[in-house]
Amino acid sequence: MSSNLEITRKACVVGWPIAHSRSPIIHKFWLTHLGLAGSYDSVAVTPPDFVAFAHDLAANGFVGANVTIPHKQTAFEVCGKVTPTAASLGAVNTLWLEHGALCGDNTDVAGFLAALDEEAPGWDRAEGHAVVLGAGGAARAVVHALRHRGKRVLLANRTRARAESLATDAGAGVEVYDWARLPSALKGASLLVNTTSLGMKGHPALDIDLAPLPPHAVVNDIVYFPLETALLRAAKSRGLRTVSGVGMLLHQAAPGFERWFGVRPSVTPELRGLVEADVLKSL
Template sequence: MTRYAEVIGDPIAQSKSPLLHGFWLDALGIDAEYRRVQVTTAELPAYFASRRADPGWLGCNITKPLKIAALDEVEDRGDVRGSIGAINTAFRGEDGAVIGTNTDAAGFYAPVADLDLAGTPVTVVGSGGAARAVLFALARIGAGPVTLLVRNPLKGAGLLAAFGLKGQALPLTAGTPPAALLVNASTLGMTGEPPLDLDLSPLAEEAVVYDLVYAPLETGLLAAARARGLDTVDGLEMLVGQAAVAFELFFGQAPPRERDDELRDLLTS
């Protein structure tokens, strides 16, 4: 019986997750596979029904546009629906049940854990599943006020309220307010998507710009931030961080994070 995990989404060809998990599986000598499968929202129920019946299936990572819809297909034992409101991982529990969780919040926070963000202004772009994980993490560390730049400010205001964050929701055209941290949690700037064109001049010299997009790795936003001399965090940081938590849920072993530099070279080659 082949043991395997997967990443699902629509589209999915751009995902680096198979390369990442495959590196860790080889490094640890684990006899298992990690696959890429395109799944639409309409196909989600059938996907989970088939995998639930397959004893070799260990779980899956979940990417756009499935992070919210997938909640209906799993057991939500950690009340992810009531906290983050979206999942990015489903795994088979010891009792055989398929359980949903979210590793994005931990993956997002790890690269900025040394920043003192409590009580400091943060700007977040986006209102989807990734943005929900970012807002959850920001609420947990007491960051704020938070400015949410979104296509639908009414929806954005609802998100801020849901996470108990003080701040404001503005349209993308409103411009970038002063902030200690600017996070792009949208798909803008991703290959095949419109660019994210923001004026970074209001940001202080010590501000950090964090783009969750990793395809391409050097986004227009990060290039503009580096041109201003700002510190940056690219999307591979969160990708690897959230994947490490999921890997242990799938395969029962922690990945060899001491080989992160080697992994990063592989992912960017």
């Protein structure tokens, strides 16, 4: 009985463009390793077509979907029910159906925290604030996650007004810093997170001096293309603990898989190796 149900379970990742997404590798790995008969594919949907796609999700045989750029805000708007995390961010990256109603969550928050907990245990108990670079969609999830763990956040972005808007939405504990004042923000910080697209292949490098960071600081670059950015190399050469963006990518996928296929999957070294090999192949 249950295997017949599993056969009908079909999920996808929807975005525009979508060819670059590693989500199918992750979910197909879990389906195979858990012996489940579902499917997971990429679906390219343009912005004007997204609302209709979301409304027709069940009619098209899907039990849910991951949502990526540029649809995360629209996905939030079309949901009948969202988690408190998604409500705080105004963005949804995971859709599922409950009694026919479209529901949404933002699992980037849990994914970011799970990666840090796994790769830099104790990071949230270390003395000092966090410095977050960037104020785009990913920064909103990262700042929300850091405030959830009680970290004070100093936020710097090329466009200061965007950082101010994020800080206002996030509430107490988030202070905007001019990019030019980064050296003083880094002093005493226990965590530095890059959420800008700087350092990503095809984008300029993120060029900042890490010297003011204390020796116990952790440096997390959520950019995972390349796997090791110049920022992470610089942090390693200073002897600092580093966390790449791959862990967040892997961990944010798990809650959706559990909702659609009924089993909580694990982020294993084998899965990480598979995704890292795919990134290396594409560079």
